[in-house]
Amino acid sequence: MTPSRILLWCFGTLAILFLMAPVLAVLPLSFSSGSFLFYPLPGLSLRWYADFWNSEFWLPALWNSLKVGTGAALVAGSLGTLAAFGLWRAEFPGKSLVMAVLLAPMVVPAIIVAVALLLAFGPLGLTNSFTGLILAHAALGAPFVVVTVLAALQQFDAVQLRAASSCGASPLRAFLRVCLPQILPGVAAGAVFAFATSLDEVAVALFISGPAQRTLPRQMFSGLNDSISLTIMAAAMVLVLLSALLLLAVTLLRRRSP
Amino acid sequence: MSARWKAAALVAPLLLFLLAVFVAPIGAFLLRAVQEQDVAPVLPRTVAALSDWDGAALPGDAAFAALAEDLREARARDQETSAGAVARAAARLNADWPGFRSLLPMTARRIVAAEGPPRDALLSISEDWGTPLPWGAIRRAGGPVSDFNLLAVLDLKRDAAGDIAAAPAGEAIFRSVLWRTLWIGGLATLICLAIGYPLAWLMATAPPRWVPWLVAGVMLPFWTSLIVRTAAWMVLLQREGVVNAALQALRITAEPLPLLFNRGAVLLAMVHILLPFMVLPIYGSLRALDWRLPRAAMSLGASPLRSFLRVSLPLSMPGVGAGCLLVFIQALGFYVTPALLGGANDQMVPYFVAFYASRTVNWGMAAALSVLLLVAVALVVALYGRLVGFGKVRTA
Incomplete structure (x- = not known):
């Protein structure tokens, strides 16, 4: 190896260490038997996980997150898949403008969405409700579904749809029986992206949801704002495990797609 | 139906969904940057009376009379419905001319019992009404739209004559x-x-x-x-x-x-x-x-x-x-x-x-x-x- 390669490897390893170390360094604190946020640990225990499990807001916050994330993934996944299929099928007037609207939630700062939805959802009774939060998170996750499904459709040969229709299949049947099975890994990956977007979202949840819809990230944000307890580290561990599962799911889905 | 329209129909559900829960709410929110909704409902006659004022000298007696009448009515309405409309208008006006947060509610409280011509009554409640500054703020906030907030976020504001100038150092952040x-x-x-x-x-x-x-x-x-x-x-x-x-x-x-x-x-x-x-x-x-x-x-x-x-x-x-x-x-x-x-x-x-x-x-x-x-x-x-x-x- 040349000296410049060695230097590159050292730099790259340090960069990966910088990415991985902060989270890996603090997660073991959640197994502490004491209540300090530094090392060495006075002993090991699961008391902070017991606290997470028994408290009246942490476990419900986890369920709320899973509920909202699933709802948002279903809404974004179904609408996003249909839209991606339509975008892929044919050119139509104003397509680039439509595309800009569909992808806009990716670039508009979350705080603007949060305040705008607080104002718009208030009179409709959608603030402090699961429906409102699911709709908002579905809007934020939909672009990821559109992009992922469009990528999956690039691998799909449109001739198969013509073959299906010449064999007598209706367009719906051709889509469901021929196209969907082949792009399903992409659809599922898009839905996982939408779920992950919802699971990570703080600003909108902070502004439009009430105490009954507290999600896990929102609960962590309020905890970090007042005083940091080690229960937050236990919650962080739960979120990290969930994210790792989602990453694993997406990686497996990517491998299954052609 | 042509293939184009079928394709557009498939995109429509997500497009309509995003228009409803994303584009329209954000558009309506951004419009608030130029809408003036707080002052005109409380001081409708005053805003109308100030419309042809030159902004340099004090406004005429008609504006004083309009303000006295507006405030009497607004205070009575607020007491009946406890809507706090005077306080909201005062908060908006205070953003333009600091001092309004106390001036407007105080004037509304005292004008009820005041007697004599409106100009003398208002001037006896506060000498501030004897300067063009608060009147200019009312006119600028009269609506229905103004560039007050958009100028404020660029550290600019309009002076009494309506010209754009730098905001005072304390507000320019x-x-x-x-x-x-x-x-x-x-x-x-x-x-x-x-x-x-x-x-x-x-x-x-x-x-x-x-x-x-x-x-x-x-x-x-x-x-x-x-x-x-x-x-x-x-x-x-x-x-x-x-x-x-x-x-x-x-x-x-x-x-x-x-x-x-x-x-x-x-x-x-x-x-x-x-x-x-x-x-x-x-x-x-x-x-x-x-x-x-x-x-x-x-x-x-x-x-x-x-x-x-x-x-x-x-x-x-x-x-x-x-x-x-x-x-x-x-x-x-x-x-x-x-x-x-x-x-x-x-x-x-x-x-x-x-x-x-x-x-x-x-x-x-x-x-x-x-x-x-x-x-x-x-x-x-x-x-x-x-x-x-x-x-x-x-x-x-």
């Missing part, structure tokens, strides 16, 4: 907040590029058996929730946190260092959170690069540096552009991380949007700041479209 936002965002982007390009290069050129490990090293943090990574930095950097405890145990410092609630902590966490958004697009374009080209350049006598600068780097520019765009745009919108890790002087535009929306319930200012932020984002997106083009983005 928003330009510096905007520069700070752009500066922090730009710095985070540059640091991400400086770390991200070599890392992406390593990922694209490493022996195949190492590649999955390097990719996992970038993807795992990428998927870890933003709030978890922010929490990790808080726990590491706080006064009684991991880093300070380690420094003291190693006897490097005697006292805990103030590592949290400063610009450095915000930048560190932002670079940490945004770095994967830089690495992945660059890695994507480097992986798609035809590596025979730089080798051909070198076999034709170019030095490795020259071959990099003239061949590999230009070919990876779509990835660099996409990475910088993604990082900079997200950096401009950062709210949670600076709110938790930064001090008072490290807050960016999104913090002030949240501040005006939740603490002072000043929708006009929240909307005007949002317009400012969205214009900045749109300019960056347009610049990217001009320089790189949207069709060329490849992600890993």
Whole structure:
């Protein structure tokens, strides 16, 4: 190896260490038997996980997150898949403008969405409700579904749809029986992206949801704002495990797609 | 039905959904930046009486009479419905002319019992009514639209004659907040590029058996929730946190260092959170690069540096552009991380949007700041479209 390669490897390893170390360094604190946020640990225990499990807001916050994330993934996944299929099928007037609207939630700062939805959802009774939060998170996750499904459709040969229709299949049947099975890994990956977007979202949840819809990230944000307890580290561990599962799911889905 | 219309019909549900829960709410919110809804319903006659006033001398007796009548009526209505309309109008007027927050409610309270001609009654309640300043503020806030909030976020305001002038030094904070936002965002982007390009290069050129490990090293943090990574930095950097405890145990410092609630902590966490958004697009374009080209350049006598600068780097520019765009745009919108890790002087535009929306319930200012932020984002997106083009983005 040349000296410049060695230097590159050292730099790259340090960069990966910088990415991985902060989270890996603090997660073991959640197994502490004491209540300090530094090392060495006075002993090991699961008391902070017991606290997470028994408290009246942490476990419900986890369920709320899973509920909202699933709802948002279903809404974004179904609408996003249909839209991606339509975008892929044919050119139509104003397509680039439509595309800009569909992808806009990716670039508009979350705080603007949060305040705008607080104002718009208030009179409709959608603030402090699961429906409102699911709709908002579905809007934020939909672009990821559109992009992922469009990528999956690039691998799909449109001739198969013509073959299906010449064999007598209706367009719906051709889509469901021929196209969907082949792009399903992409659809599922898009839905996982939408779920992950919802699971990570703080600003909108902070502004439009009430105490009954507290999600896990929102609960962590309020905890970090007042005083940091080690229960937050236990919650962080739960979120990290969930994210790792989602990453694993997406990686497996990517491998299954052609 | 033609294929076009069928395709459009498939896109329609998501398009309508996003128009309803995303585009329309944001549009309605942004309109609040120019709408004036607080003063005209409380002082309708005064606003009408001031419409042909020159703004230089005091307005005529008609305006004084209108104000007295408006305030009597508004106070009676407020007492009946406890709607607090006078207080809302006072808050809006106070933003233009400090002093209104007490002047308007006090005048409304005392005018009920006052006798004699309206001009004398108002002047006996407060001498402020004898200057053009409060009258100018009422006229500017009369609506239905004004540029008051949009000028305010640029540290400008209109004087009594209606000319645009610089805002007084005490109120002029928003330009510096905007520069700070752009500066922090730009710095985070540059640091991400400086770390991200070599890392992406390593990922694209490493022996195949190492590649999955390097990719996992970038993807795992990428998927870890933003709030978890922010929490990790808080726990590491706080006064009684991991880093300070380690420094003291190693006897490097005697006292805990103030590592949290400063610009450095915000930048560190932002670079940490945004770095994967830089690495992945660059890695994507480097992986798609035809590596025979730089080798051909070198076999034709170019030095490795020259071959990099003239061949590999230009070919990876779509990835660099996409990475910088993604990082900079997200950096401009950062709210949670600076709110938790930064001090008072490290807050960016999104913090002030949240501040005006939740603490002072000043929708006009929240909307005007949002317009400012969205214009900045749109300019960056347009610049990217001009320089790189949207069709060329490849992600890993």
